[in-house]
């Protein structure tokens with residue numbers, strides 16, 4: 001069962017989607033893999049943020065979206081295939097790149113997913129992940145206001161657990177910045193407990209206390225909110 005129901009799907013669009021401008025460093029980071037003519041599978045495409053971003057940034061790439069949650073598919077407003085990491089509805093050797101953005105911590109059976117990734121990838125293909133990993137979460141500013149949310153990191157895999165579990169080799173690992181919101185005030189107005197795996201681990205009281213800290217900081221800090229997630233590129237080794 002996926003944890004993204006109708007409420008969360010609409011909250012996700014409000015709280016989690018980032019502007020294309022805010023993702024400029026991600027555009028640069030993934031550009032070497034999204035070459036003209038390549039076929040990219042956006043696995044766990046959610047509300048389609050990266051389907052739209054890739055269509056704008058890399059118009060000569062074909063993107064196929066697969067998403068298990070009917071509500072996320074509906075909220076995306078675009079055609080998406082029903083499936084998940086353990087059952088990808090695509091033929092053998094049909095994609096050059098599998099893109100997984102903030103998805104891998106939801107995948108329970110990594111070896112089964114690894115077998116599916118190997119099956120759908122063409123020889124020389126890569127898996128490109130944008131994610132948080134348990135041992136690498138210093139780049140997330142939310143913890144400043146919601147320190148208890150660090151508890152939620154225990155549910156995230158490490159880089160080694162992902163690579164070993166999927167049965168792939170680490171080809172590249174580095175933090176990439178993103179402008180998560182234009183200001184703390186904007187973040188305070190859009191933050192949703194139900195839209196984020198980490199915030200969902202908070203009690204209502206913890207969430208409200210954190211939101212008050214966020215609102216207080218927003219009255220004095222006016223700059224953009226910058227966070228870092230990791231780019232992890234895996235190949236067959």
Ligand SMILES: C[S@@+](CC[C@H](N)C(=O)[O-])C[C@H]1O[C@@H](n2cnc3c(N)ncnc32)[C@H](O)[C@@H]1O
Nearest residue numbers: 002044045046049069084085101102103106107
């Ligand atoms: C945090 S959202 C990320 C959505 C999108 N990739 C993005 O970056 O905006 C996580 C998504 O992964 C999907 N998901 C959950 N379990 C999955 C699985 N086992 N395989 C593929 N996708 C999964 C959820 O339904 C949800 O849409």
